[in-house]
Every structure is written in structure tokens, then in C-alpha cells.
Amino acid sequence: MASRSALMPVLRCVRRRMPALSARISVQSASVARRSFSSTGSTSFGRSSVCSVQYTSENYPEIQRDPRFSKVTEEHVQFFQDLLGSGSAVLESVTNDAGADDIEPCNTDWMKKYRGHCKLVLKPGSTEQVSKILKYCNDNMLAVVPQGGNTGLVGGSVPVFDEIVLNMSRMNQVRDFDEVSGVLVADAGVILEAADHYLAERGYIFPLDLGAKGSCHIGGNVACNAGGLRLLRYGSLHGNVLGIEAVLPDGTIVDDLFKLRKNNTGYDLKQLFIGSEGTIGVITGISIQCPQRPKAQNVAFFGLESFEQCQQAFRNAKSHLSEILSAFEMMDNSAHTLVQRVTGNKRPLESEYPFYCLVETSGSNSDHDSEKLQAFLEDVMEQGIVADGTLAENETQINSLWAWREGIAEALGHLGGVYKYDVSIPLKEMYQLVEDTRIRIKEAGLLGDSEEFPVIDVVGYGHMGDSNLHLNVSTRHFDKRVEKVLEPFVYQWIAERQGSISAEHGLGIAKKKYIGYTRSDNMIGLMKQIKKLYDPNGIMNPYKYI
Amino acid sequence: MASRSALMPVLRCVRRRMPALSARISVQSASVARRSFSSTGSTSFGRSSVCSVQYTSENYPEIQRDPRFSKVTEEHVQFFQDLLGSGSAVLESVTNDAGADDIEPCNTDWMKKYRGHCKLVLKPGSTEQVSKILKYCNDNMLAVVPQGGNTGLVGGSVPVFDEIVLNMSRMNQVRDFDEVSGVLVADAGVILEAADHYLAERGYIFPLDLGAKGSCHIGGNVACNAGGLRLLRYGSLHGNVLGIEAVLPDGTIVDDLFKLRKNNTGYDLKQLFIGSEGTIGVITGISIQCPQRPKAQNVAFFGLESFEQCQQAFRNAKSHLSEILSAFEMMDNSAHTLVQRVTGNKRPLESEYPFYCLVETSGSNSDHDSEKLQAFLEDVMEQGIVADGTLAENETQINSLWAWREGIAEALGHLGGVYKYDVSIPLKEMYQLVEDTRIRIKEAGLLGDSEEFPVIDVVGYGHMGDSNLHLNVSTRHFDKRVEKVLEPFVYQWIAERQGSISAEHGLGIAKKKYIGYTRSDNMIGLMKQIKKLYDPNGIMNPYKYI
Missing domain, CATH: 3.30.70.2190 (Alpha-Beta Plaits)
Structure with a gap:
């Protein structure tokens, strides 16, 4: 040296x-x-207003409302109001059209790509309330969409039809922090940036960072197994999350908020909730190992x-x-x-x-x-x-x-519609996908400088340290011809290289039907088994995931 | 600075x-x-020979052989011989008493604390063979104990009665290594030290190190969620293992050997196998992220x-x-x-x-x-x-x-029987358990310098960085009076401080009945659900875990 x-x-x-x-x-x-990742719907950055966003049910006509689910009645609303208290607890109900605007940010994603028909948003303030809500919904066949900061890319946190939104923003307290071990215990609805600020004052750092940190919830991060900018250094949530508190559809509380690094007493069930996208239960709290702040x-x-x-x-x-x-x-x-x-x-x-x-x-x-x-x-x-x-x-x-x-993501959104692919590919071929896609779109006559061409450019960027590419096809407007050229081409290309069609943003509604490009039939079958085990009525975040 | x-x-x-x-x-x-961790039974270091080790069935008279399980017949042996080839494949069978000595190392643990009545050891050479073996066993109600290096502390890798031992030592090949990403794909039966040597030559390190490295298998490490000496630095296997290949009791192959760091496509089922101690399936291969060698x-x-x-x-x-x-x-x-x-x-x-x-x-x-x-x-x-x-x-x-x-572990074993507790406790109270235990044993008149006292000393050591204490009570000989003073005292003490009764060595047979001191009834119920889902006949590693 x-x-x-x-x-x-x-x-x-x-x-x-x-x-x-x-x-x-x-x-x-x-x-x-x-x-831009705000969940309040106030971001307009060159985009149409909330009301002009097309309904997901129209964009995906093949998805039909499951007739087994009940429609929300006044009796249901009364139950929730009695449980949560009127006002902040029940944000909007079928009985009150006056505040219809308030419900729309929960019905629409920040990209203005997905929009549901939800009429009731519940904001529980405790794990016990979540348990009572879910048990009631399960008993009454009311479908539920858990919602954190609503910053996802795959439409996972907004309803498709009239599912009830369970918004976690009121559960936003740090419960405990150990200054020696660096273990944080907090409600699921704590905003990532708030958690990180709290830790910064104590010399620690949240082991996850991403662009949406100002809006996203730590519970949502765990539910989506967010990767972010520094996975390379701090590792994945599967390693850092030490415990989870979650509620199953039948109201059972998964009380697994362990606060130490090692616990080998039985199956590590909390891992199933990491990346489950709200399909088997609602995460209400987490404990997480935080490293010292550099x-x-x-x-x-x-x-x-x-x-x-x-x-x-x-x-x-x-x-x-x-x-x-x-x-x-x-x-x-x-x-x-x-x-x-x-x-x-x-x-x-x-x-x-x-x-x-x-x-x-x-x-x-x-x-x-x-x-x-x-x-x-x-x-x-x-x-x-x-x-x-x-x-x-x-x-x-x-x-x-x-x-x-x-x-980059913001700049792309500024130009028009973007087809986004967040994928894992072995490093040596990672950028080849961008080049192959560009050629394919050019050959289809869809890429050019003037208005007649739908595609403005094909760009690639991402977390090289994690073999994680963001392939983005920037368009003047969404166009079915472009989509047809891209899909399933992109997914097939990735499958041939044993990559993943979703590196970090999950499946949601966007990638539900493409999971077979990354997972075998065996694996998909086993996943469906888990879904059925925990959510036999299928009320949790329906029409999505697997 | x-x-x-x-x-x-x-x-x-x-x-x-x-x-x-x-x-x-x-x-x-x-x-x-x-x-001393050798699985060959050749370690004698001041201990009785294999044949004098007491049978687990005698030490735990409350455990009865499950009458639903078949006894191994000549027809069964013939099936396995046809499948695996005679000789190395079927180590020992009911039809051949001549080589009975050879089977004993698979029947007994290295501490000479647990001993089974197994008469048939199978050594499959491929995942397909494991699949066929398990399907046959499941169809014929033959109980199975998966066995790696047999270096555990809780009796998890040896049979209790006449379960068939599925020894993984023949599946010992590195399948793939990526020199850029550091991802290793290998058979479950690769010895940890061999994997680390392979990686050392390429500038990488296995993200796990422990005393038994010369004998333990990487598949066994994953099945037991081993923690070891450097978890503080490299994190847990839940974070480092990228993929698993495993076989379920019905022969289904869980083909999840993903080789990249990020994959958010559905439930992360491989996590269930990490720490499952062979109770829901047999791990046949792993892919793991290896850091650069310091x-x-x-x-x-x-x-x-x-x-x-x-x-x-x-x-x-x-x-x-x-x-x-x-x-x-x-x-x-x-x-x-x-x-x-x-x-x-x-x-x-x-x-x-x-x-x-x-x-x-x-x-x-x-x-x-x-x-x-x-x-x-x-x-x-x-x-x-x-x-x-x-x-x-x-x-x-x-x-x-x-x-x-x-x-330390070796020195303790040299003196006689050791009651070992591998536990997690919040750091500030970690050593208090050693002091309280010493007082309790002294007060019971069991600790002293002469032969009349069963206890020689109470010692504490461990991984301070992980709040992981090894409480060891060194005795001249195992004594029921000592056990009664220690249990459930130690477990209650830990439960009151929300620690874990098993930080890294798992449950096995030793801690099965104490899981309630660390896990709630809810969690235990959910774990039993998982066991039933994957192993409805209960043939996998019976009488243990939960």
C-alpha cells in the first residue's frame, strides 16, 4: 500500500x-x-388533475369486480364510526358526498395511472382498531386496500373498485429506541424521512433511503420490501427488520415485535409480510436494526x-x-x-x-x-x-x-407518459436490454423527434451495485402500439437471463400477470397456498399480486 | 479528527x-x-464412546413413537437401493447388521447427548433423488430426519426413534460463482470451510463463520439460521441468502435459486426454510451473496x-x-x-x-x-x-x-456434562443472568470444589455485539437436581426481559417445549399452521421444533 x-x-x-x-x-x-411523491394529489407537474385520471377498471376491462364482496352500507359505516370516532377516523363515507374531493388522493396513485372507486377511507389509530376493522371486514366480506404513503409504482396501494382504503397515516409514533443497540420500534405509518430525522438526532441512520422518503411510510416500505439507494451497503429489509406487528384478515394480531438481533425459535413468519404488498395482512408496527450514521x-x-x-x-x-x-x-x-x-x-x-x-x-x-x-x-x-x-x-x-x-424519474414524468420497468438482470447484460428495446421501438417506427411518433426516448439508469436497471420508455402519450411492442418482449428478455421482472417495486396490479416470467409454476402455486392460508376470503388487496 | x-x-x-x-x-x-465438531463420532475428548450414549427415547420418556409412521421394511430398502444405487447410497439397512458401527455417527450428536434408533441412512446425490425419496416416504408414512454436518446443539439433526436419516454429504459441489457480483450457488452438503476456501481463492468470504466450520454444511447452516462470529458485520442469513432450492415432503421442488440481490415478485417463501430445522422440507441448494474478503x-x-x-x-x-x-x-x-x-x-x-x-x-x-x-x-x-x-x-x-x-466450548466439554443456554437478552442485563444463575445454584447447595457437588462452575461468554449470551453450567455429571434448579428458571428470566430462549442454535428437541417463553400463543399457532401446510403427514423431523 x-x-x-x-x-x-x-x-x-x-x-x-x-x-x-x-x-x-x-x-x-x-x-x-x-x-412529487406526495400522496395528497397536489402534484401537478405537467400532469392532468385527479379527476381526469382514467379508472383502473376501465384500463383493465378484463378485471371484474368480485361479486362475493359486499358493497359498503350505512350500517357498515356506522360500525366504523362507532369504533374509530367520527371525523378524522372515517375520512369519507357513502353517506356524505360533500367532501368527495378529500377521498380522491386515496383513490389515485401519484403517477395518475391508477384510480379506484373507493367511497370509504378508514384511518385507524391503534393496532387493536386495525384488528377490529379487519375482523369486521372479513366477517362481512368487505374488501380492503392497506395504504401507506401511496408512493408505489405498480398500483398496489389504491383500490380498483369500491374496496375500503385502510390508511395508516394516523399510526405515526416512534414506540421505542435503544441508543446502544440502535433498534427502532415504530408504528407502520411513520414517514421514512421522519424516522430518519429521529435517528439522525441520535447518531443513527434508517437502513433504507429512497426518493419518496418525504411521503412513504416505513410500514409500506416493509410491505413492499423497498430496496432503494443504499441496499449495497446496508442490505435488505429481510436482514434488517427484526420484528413485525401485523394484523391478519381474521383480526389475529401477529405480535412478533422482537427487538434483538438473534431469535431462532421457530419459523420466521415476519418474513412473509416483507414484500407481501398488503395481501395477507396489515403491518401495524416494525422493529428494525439501524446502523450508526456515517x-x-x-x-x-x-x-x-x-x-x-x-x-x-x-x-x-x-x-x-x-x-x-x-x-x-x-x-x-x-x-x-x-x-x-x-x-x-x-x-x-x-x-x-x-x-x-x-x-x-x-x-x-x-x-x-x-x-x-x-x-x-x-x-x-x-x-x-x-x-x-x-x-x-x-x-x-x-x-x-x-x-x-x-x-431522472421526475424529469421523465415531465414529458408525458412513461413505461417503467424496474428489473434485475445479471450485471454484464444489464444495459443490453435498453439497447435492444431502443432498436425494437425504432424498427417499429414508433420513436422520433416529431409529434407523430409516440416515443420520445428509451433511457436506462439504476442501481448498478444491485444489478437493478430502470428501463424507461418516455412517450408523448400512452399508446397501445408502444405497449404491444414492449410487452411481453421485455419480460421474455429478462426471463431468458434469469432476471427478475420486478427488482424492487413489487407486483401490484401492473405486473400481476407477468410473474410467470420470473417465478416457476411450482413457486406460484406455493404462493397461492400462502395467500389462501392467511386470507381465505380474499378480502386483502384483491385483484393484485398473484 | x-x-x-x-x-x-x-x-x-x-x-x-x-x-x-x-x-x-x-x-x-x-x-x-x-x-470436536466432527460428525464421524471419532472425537473422544474425555467422553464416553458412542455405544454408551443414552438413547433420546430413554431420556425423554414422555415422547412416544408416533404409531402412524411405518417401520422400514425390506421392500422400502429395495426401493431406495434401486433409486440411489447400493453401496454408498444406502449406508446401512435393516437387512445388514454387519456394518452397524457405520450408522452410529448418524444416530448420535457430537455432544453425545442425543441418540436415535435409526436403521437406514440415505445419501442422495441429486435434488431429483431427494424429491423421489421424500415423495416415497410421504406416500409410505416413513419419517425422515434431514442431516447436514450434525454439529447442532439441540438434537435437531439426529433421529429419536427409527426415522430414516437423509444425509446430505454427497451433495457437495459448488454449482456456480460470479466473480463480479460475489454470488455463490452451491449444493447444501458443501462443508462451510470448503465453501470459504473456494471463496478465499477468488477474493471473497462466506458471510458466516463459526467454530464448527470444518464439519457443518452450508445447507444445515441455512436450515438452522446459523449466526456465528461475524453476524455483527455481515448480517443474518435472512439478508444474505438470495435463493434456495428445497424439496417438500410431497416431492415438490421449491426452485427458488435466484442469483441477484433484488427480486420482488411475490412472497419470499425461501425465508420460511431459513431456520426451519428440516421440519418442512430439505434444503438441497443455496445461492448466497458473499462479501469481498477483508x-x-x-x-x-x-x-x-x-x-x-x-x-x-x-x-x-x-x-x-x-x-x-x-x-x-x-x-x-x-x-x-x-x-x-x-x-x-x-x-x-x-x-x-x-x-x-x-x-x-x-x-x-x-x-x-x-x-x-x-x-x-x-x-x-x-x-x-x-x-x-x-x-x-x-x-x-x-x-x-x-x-x-x-x-471455551471445548474446554467445558472436557470437564463433564454441560447445561448450555444460547440466549438473546437486552445488552444491559445480559450478564445478570449468569450472576443470578450462579447465586441460585449456590443457594441450592449444588456448586462446590469437591466431588459431592454436581456443579463445577457457572460461566458466561458470547457475542456481545449481538446481545447473544452463552450461559454454561459446567457439571461433573448430568444431574436432574441441577436441571430442576435451572429450568424453567432460566427461560422465565429471559421471558421477563423479552429475550429469546434460542438466539442461534434453534429449538430441536432440547427447546421444543420452551418456545412459549419467547413466542406468543398466536405466533405458535401460526407456526403450527405452516408446519401443517407443508408437511400434513408430519414426516419431517418429527418430535422436534414446535
């Missing part, structure tokens, strides 16, 4: 070649991106000439940065250019490159981390793996660089 | 106060400890005056060592003295202390890690948290220091 002084001449050279332009990038687009953070941003070089840079980052590598994100020039067009911000690098990578380190010692990062930079620059790059030198610059990555 | 040069005078001072005695400690006890490793060993100081040292270690802290182990002076008595090695510290801690760092940069460790040492020495300590300066010394921790 070379000493620090021996590295200095090289580092100066690296720095010369990497102008610190990031200071000039506004952080605005990051905060806009976060606002004292030092660094972000570097590169331009690269090929995806092969992105892979080389990733391998070098793993080797040099090892335990402090907390994110390795990739985006192509199409994605980058889009953000630039929408935000009007100056690009962080002077020239354009086919690919860009963002590398983040999180560690406990600023000097050590900088030294490791600089050794990495020196290596990738000297080997010609990276064409150009910039290093953030303070928190504002870190946020600015992240905005180029986090702002 | 002080610069490196500013720290130097203090570090020299720290070094002076910490004599590097570890070089003088023989590594012998570590290798002995590992040998380039630098350091070990420090301290003497401390109180358990309060152990906690302070742990808090300081988390703060100073953060991402490189890979183990924080605690042992009391009784445990330490015992190892010294059995091995005859010179203690690593000159004086005796009530407590000792072993701190390990694993990182990618030796200079950085040493600097962090020294800042930590400086802090705990200056604050008077640590009374004395020594730092290993090479791999031999690292192994020597670890031998003082890893050799």
Missing part, C-alpha cells in the same frame, strides 16, 4: 482532470423529485465511454472502497440529458459521455475515506476506465450530484 | 501498557475445538473490571471502528480460567480480570484499520474502561487470541 504522501502527486493530477463543477448544480430538482460522506460523478467501462469502474470501486462503498449508480446520456432539459441546470461535466456513474462512500473517518476514494479515482483515471469526473466537496455539492440521479 | 502524527505519542503509551503476549499462546486449542484483520484482547465496562467498551468500539468492526466477543474469568486449565497455555494478559473482551476489525486498508483501532484503544485506556490489553501483530497471534474465545 502506498503511503499518503506518495499518492499526493497523482491525486493532484486527478483533481486537475476533474473540475469541481458540482457547486454550480442547483439542488432544486432533488427536492422537486421528493415533493460521519463522512463523499460523492464522485464520472463520465464513461461504454457500459463495459461502467462495469470495470464498479469492480474497481468494490475493491478500493469495499466497506465504505454505499452507492454505485449508473445512468445513460439520454437520462442525463433529460434532467438537464427539464431543470435547465448546467451539467456537472463539461463534455457529454454515453454513460455516467455516481459513486458514494459512507464511513466513519473522513481522512481515511478520502484517501480510499482518491486511490480509486487514481486507478480508474490512470487505466482510462473513466473519461472525466468531479468530486463533491461539501454537502451542497453532494446533494447537487445526487439530484442528477434522483431527478 | 487528530492527525496520525498527533496520535503517535499516545499510541506508544498504549502499546507499552499492552504487552503483546499473544505470540506465546498456542493455536492448538482452536484446531482441537474445530475437530484485506486487513486486527484483533485486540482486553481485561475489564466489570460488565458495565464491557458495555462501555462496546459502545466505544461501535463509534470508533464502525464499518470495520467485525466481532465483539465477551467472556468472564471463569470461562477464561477454564480454557487455561484445559490447554495449559499462558494467559494473554498477566493479571486476572473479571471480564475479557475480544475485538476484531476486518477492513480493506491495513493502515486505516490500525489507525482506527489505535484511536479506539487510546480512548478506552485513557478513560479507564479497559484495565489491560494486548494486540495481535500477525495471523498466528490473531488465531491464538481467538483460541481463547473459541476454545
